[in-house]
Amino acid sequence: MDGLCHETEKIIENHLRRRGIWKDEKLWEVGKSRFSGRGVYATRDIQPGEIIFVDSPVILGPRAIPENTCVSCYNDTNIVLCPMSCGLYLCPSCLDGDKHSQECAKINSWKTEKSFVTDRMMICLAPIRSLFLDDSDRESISMLEAHREPQHGIEVDLMKKKMLLELCDEEENWIRLTCAVLDANSFEVLPKTGPTLRGLFPLSSLLNHSCVPNVMHVFDEDHHMILKAAKPIKKGEEIFLTYSRILWCTLSRRTHLLRTKHFACECPRCHDPTEFGTNLSAMLCESCSGFVLPKNPLIFNGVWTCNSCDRQVEESKIAFIMSVLAKRFSDVDEDHMKSFDLFRSKSEKIIPKCNQVSLEFMYRTIWILGGAELSDEHFQIKGECLKYVLDVLMKLDVGASKMRGLLLHELYKCQKELISRGIVMDEKFNEDEILEEAAEIYMFDVSAPEIIKNVWKKKNLSTDWNDYFF
Numbered sequence: 001m002d003g004l005c006h007e008t009e010k011i012i013e014n015h016l017r018r019r020g021i022w023k024d025e026k027l028w029e030v031g032k033s034r035f036s037g038r039g040v041y042a043t044r045d046i047q048p049g050e051i052i053f054v055d056s057p058v059i060l061g062p063r064a065i066p067e068n069t070c071v072s073c074y075n076d077t078n079i080v081l082c083p084m085s086c087g088l089y090l091c092p093s094c095l096d097g098d099k100h101s102q103e104c105a106k107i108n109s110w111k112t113e114k115s116f117v118t119d120r121m122m123i124c125l126a127p128i129r130s131l132f133l134d135d136s137d138r139e140s141i142s143m144l145e146a147h148r149e150p151q152h153g154i155e156v157d158l159m160k161k162k163m164l165l166e167l168c169d170e171e172e173n174w175i176r177l178t179c180a181v182l183d184a185n186s187f188e189v190l191p192k193t194g195p196t197l198r199g200l201f202p203l204s205s206l207l208n209h210s211c212v213p214n215v216m217h218v219f220d221e222d223h224h225m226i227l228k229a230a231k232p233i234k235k236g237e238e239i240f241l242t243y244s245r246i247l248w249c250t251l252s253r254r255t256h257l258l259r260t261k262h263f264a265c266e267c268p269r270c271h272d273p274t275e276f277g278t279n280l281s282a283m284l285c286e287s288c289s290g291f292v293l294p295k296n297p298l299i300f301n302g303v304w305t306c307n308s309c310d311r312q313v314e315e316s317k318i319a320f321i322m323s324v325l326a327k328r329f330s331d332v333d334e335d336h337m338k339s340f341d342l343f344r345s346k347s348e349k350i351i352p353k354c355n356q357v358s359l360e361f362m363y364r365t366i367w368i369l370g371g372a373e374l375s376d377e378h379f380q381i382k383g384e385c386l387k388y389v390l391d392v393l394m395k396l397d398v399g400a401s402k403m404r405g406l407l408l409h410e411l412y413k414c415q416k417e418l419i420s421r422g423i424v425m426d427e428k429f430n431e432d433e434i435l436e437e438a439a440e441i442y443m444f445d446v447s448a449p450e451i452i453k454n455v456w457k458k459k460n461l462s463t464d465w466n467d468y469f470f
């Protein structure tokens with residue numbers, strides 16, 4: 001292990017010990033990544049579902065501007081705007097708490113006569129909270145990668161230019177660094193209810209990205225992040241999360257990663273024009289209806305060719321057609337089934353069913369088509385979409401992903417309803433097995449649906465990760 005990795009591990013150990021989540025027999029170590037900087041590696045063979053580590057945030061704050069959520073405890077009852085004009089919404093007990101007094105006093109200390117503090121202050125809160133951290137937590141932030149490009153740190157610009165607050169240089173520099181670190185490393189945290197939060201988890205921040213991840217994560221009630229193996233991981237293998245959307249095609253994922261995380265992914269899925277046979281990128285050839293795919297997906301603005309007649313198409317044309325189709329069908333939620341038919345008829349000559357745009361439409365259909373009020377036909381369509389997307393996930397080899405858990409839970413409900421109507425959708429899918437697998441994937445997840453929690457209860461499973469981790 002080189003000096004930087006050794007130093008990083010020491011800082012992480014201190015962070016985890018201080019929060020009571022250090023485990024001597026650890027399944028991970030920090031090492032030099034063959035992709036970029038540091039990475040996290042398995043110290044022994046790990047089985048699917050095993051907890052690899054538990055991490056706790058050094059910073060946690062709102063992601064958006066949820067007027068009905070307390071910025072301290074994230075509950076949603078009796079929320080009021082702070083009368084001290086700091087721009088923050090709180091519940092009555094947090095309004096009087098020390099945590100808020102500190103934040104409120106700091107924001108008010110930046111005000112001048114010209115200042116105009118709005119509720120947009122809530123999205124500035126996560127970086128502002130870094131000002132109140134002790135030296136150890138500041139050390140955790142400082143050792144993480146930071147994005148220094150000008151688009152990062154908008155929170156500081158918002159405070160200075162829009163709200164006309166006067167931060168001193170030392171505070172501004174530290175908040176700017178925190179913003180740069182948050183943009184490179186923060187996670188979307190799913191609480192029990194309410195809007196998602198933004199959290200900075202030092203150990204999890206060292207995980208590099210792959211479009212074929214081998215882990216998944218869930219959050220408990222106290223915003224701990226529990227990292228679990230999504231498939232078998234061999235000793236010495238690098239542990240990868242995904243920073244992108246699983247169902248996006250290579251061009252969408254790589255463009256998004258380049259824009260937001262400033263690197264071009266070169267994982268095995270990105271190398272393969274067919275993306276493990278899913279053909280998520282495929283467009284239909286105008287001449288012969290073969291699949292037009294990128295010749296070399298690792299080259300931006302390269303040439304795409306038909307796998308049947310070799311016709312060549314510029315990538316810019318493909319990107320344009322995809323964006324027009326996606327936009328055309330992005331907000332057609334009213335009478336979704338009409339737009340489903342319209343989508344099929346408009347797109348069938350341009351993209352195959354396996355294309356990302358079509359898959360995303362199917363994914364939306366699953367959630368838009370609700371429950372008991374649906375006709376038999378619509379339920380069957382929902383079931384078909386569910387099975388299709390699950391099949392794609394299987395081919396993509398992402399193992400026990402969060403998305404698989406969500407879809408299995410939905411398929412279970414769909415199957416149950418169809419059976420109650422005397423319709424057997426597919427003998428191969430046993431609803432009890434589907435639910436059990438979903439319950440395993442959701443294990444320890446505070447946002448798990450009631451049906452899943454009931455399975456844990458029925459099986460007498462402890463839902464406390466401490467019982468499995470230590």
Ligand SMILES: C[S@@+](CC[C@H](N)C(=O)[O-])C[C@H]1O[C@@H](n2cnc3c(N)ncnc32)[C@H](O)[C@@H]1O
Pocket residue numbers: 033035036037038039144145184185205206207208209210261262263264265266
């Ligand atoms: C959350 S950090 C991951 C840890 C980072 N490697 C470090 O040393 O601190 C995210 C950054 O790691 C790098 N990175 C992550 N996955 C990568 C990959 N697959 N290929 C190239 N760079 C990657 C990028 O610079 C990205 O912005």
